[in-house]
Amino acid sequence: MSSQKPEVDGRRAKGARRRRAIVDATLRVVARDGIAGVSHRNIAREAGVPAASVGYYFDSIDDLLVATLLDSVEVLIAEIDRMTSEVGSDEQWPGVVARMLARMIDEHRERTLAEYELYLLAARRPALRPAARRWIEVATGYVNGGEGGDPHAMRAFFAAIDGLVLQALVADEPPTAEELEASLRYVMQPGSYLRSLGVIS
Amino acid sequence: MSSQKPEVDGRRAKGARRRRAIVDATLRVVARDGIAGVSHRNIAREAGVPAASVGYYFDSIDDLLVATLLDSVEVLIAEIDRMTSEVGSDEQWPGVVARMLARMIDEHRERTLAEYELYLLAARRPALRPAARRWIEVATGYVNGGEGGDPHAMRAFFAAIDGLVLQALVADEPPTAEELEASLRYVMQPGSYLRSLGVIS
Amino acid sequence: MSSQKPEVDGRRAKGARRRRAIVDATLRVVARDGIAGVSHRNIAREAGVPAASVGYYFDSIDDLLVATLLDSVEVLIAEIDRMTSEVGSDEQWPGVVARMLARMIDEHRERTLAEYELYLLAARRPALRPAARRWIEVATGYVNGGEGGDPHAMRAFFAAIDGLVLQALVADEPPTAEELEASLRYVMQPGSYLRSLGVIS
Amino acid sequence: MSSQKPEVDGRRAKGARRRRAIVDATLRVVARDGIAGVSHRNIAREAGVPAASVGYYFDSIDDLLVATLLDSVEVLIAEIDRMTSEVGSDEQWPGVVARMLARMIDEHRERTLAEYELYLLAARRPALRPAARRWIEVATGYVNGGEGGDPHAMRAFFAAIDGLVLQALVADEPPTAEELEASLRYVMQPGSYLRSLGVIS
DNA sequence: GATGAATGAGAATTCATTCAT
């Protein structure tokens, strides 16, 4: 698509880049200082942009948080993608998921914490709901492509995962991958549970 | 036993009452405005005390939040107590828990949300950890008195409950008690799950 | 040279003026109420600017004090300049310095006191050291251009002056110019002292 | 002296002890945090007494500072006493004084700083003047028992000492005893200076 | 006499927003 004023595209591209930089910075700030640390100044400093730019690109802090939550979901999707490609048979699932959770809890603790804070914030700010919903939908879709399976079982399954991560984040000593796997086996028993989920037949 | 200085008791009692009023007000404020709404001024207005009193009774906002989280656990305990007295056989458990959760989500939505926010905050503030831990311990203790049962199964069980509530709080349309019960049945199957938990034999 | 955006210069000039007004006001406040009187509110009221402006132009109170101390040095320089132009032969020096000190103590008592308070504060706040050092360097430089002379004699000389002013500020009845001159003669004896300083040969 | 109510003496003694503890604590607090750090709470914590006791034993902060300054003078007297007993002939004086000053600046830097802050404060608070005057009188009295000697020379002599300490406290690198001695020799030259002071004849 | 309780006032700092350019 051509443009009469190429510098406009340059400017637009610059604007998009800057917007992007602000969103990325926001996720880093939430990871570091929590949602309470989200302020125009903090974000601008982290992003390396003028303080007024944050207010310029996002009408309100809420707008910024919506964009950040949505963006973090995409990052999560990419991460899950990478992990699912590592697993072969159903029998490995508990171990694979456990290791993924352990990584989220250990290596990416602050980042994971940030995502949960944003997620919980959706309970208060309706504007964040679509982003939160997308998260659930994406996760659900990974099990069986979004089709089939008892939705109540599905909900229980992901609820357990969410709860395990939540408790791990709060715990003084986070559980190891082995412990997580042991817990996961109770909600991923091939004979009864996963069958109900439609993961296996 | 009489005292020569009843006025001391009177003062102490008044102080305790005021302290109590501040904690109660804090839980209401968190329920209404979220943790972000916790400020000396907001709390003081809600409690009907001078603003400086909040700083007087609690050295820091964190101290106040710790006390509030601890207090909310006690309230939760009382609530669970009431519910456990209603249930007869094991078979009823899923329904009873589902109805309890539905009530937490519907009638006491903001209050429950407040508890989860405080709970998640413990992930960032170590000072809140003991309060958060007490919550888990209390819940765990209710299943079998804290003895026996596979701890990993226990963890998975409560994780599922936590996750169900969390997702319900975020959802546009919260699940009904029936839907929750359906989900719970997957993590409370008498034949496999509850037996592992040591709830039934 | 003209500018396409004269308004920028206007704004910058206004900012500089306001900054200047705040520094001036700070020196007046320290003179009137001491360093203990330095607060955003007090400074702002004295300068006739909004309270938030003080925090806007100076990141911290220390920054403001540094700027104030540095500024007061410049004022002192101007004052000394004026005085040095009045003196002819070496023999007059004690009298001239004595009159200068007497003026600092009498007419500008509060102002001089403010400078000493800022100066002593440098002993606690390293950030003020450079400003304090500049004061010493400026004074030293006036004797012989900073070159030659026994540095220990120089130090003793200015120490005596500092001490005389200090004691005069604390005294119930400040010394007259004549008394100061009599004291100064003991540290400015042409035959031994000033020769060591390199002031005379 | 007998008493009908020995417990009163006990109480009085306790009160005097507590008063003393508060004064001592004040000097430590000023040494540590400067005069700005003097508050009822800080003093009380440092002294290990109830917060309200400070206000009880001293009507105002000024009263407390007066007592503290007076007390610090007595401590200084004891210290000087100890040092004067070490010196034999006049020739040693510069070295002895230099070592004393070096110790004040190095080992007791904060304490010395505190004394200068209190001393300078006397310039603003007339209530502190008597304490400051006593300081000067005591120091002066040590030279020749308070009699004889040219008072202007005396003033210059102590002014130089005061100024040397003042500048040493502000300097990044405090002078060594040797450097101080070199400076002191210029204001303690036996042939002219000390003779004027009446120290030697 | 002595002290815990309580509070109004004030401190520095940070914030979101507005405005002029």
Added chain:
DNA sequence: TATGAATGAATTCTCATTCAT
């Protein structure tokens, strides 16, 4: 379009003081 400047409002925390006991 984009941004430095500016500011009223709000934050937590500390303070001296008063009061009841």
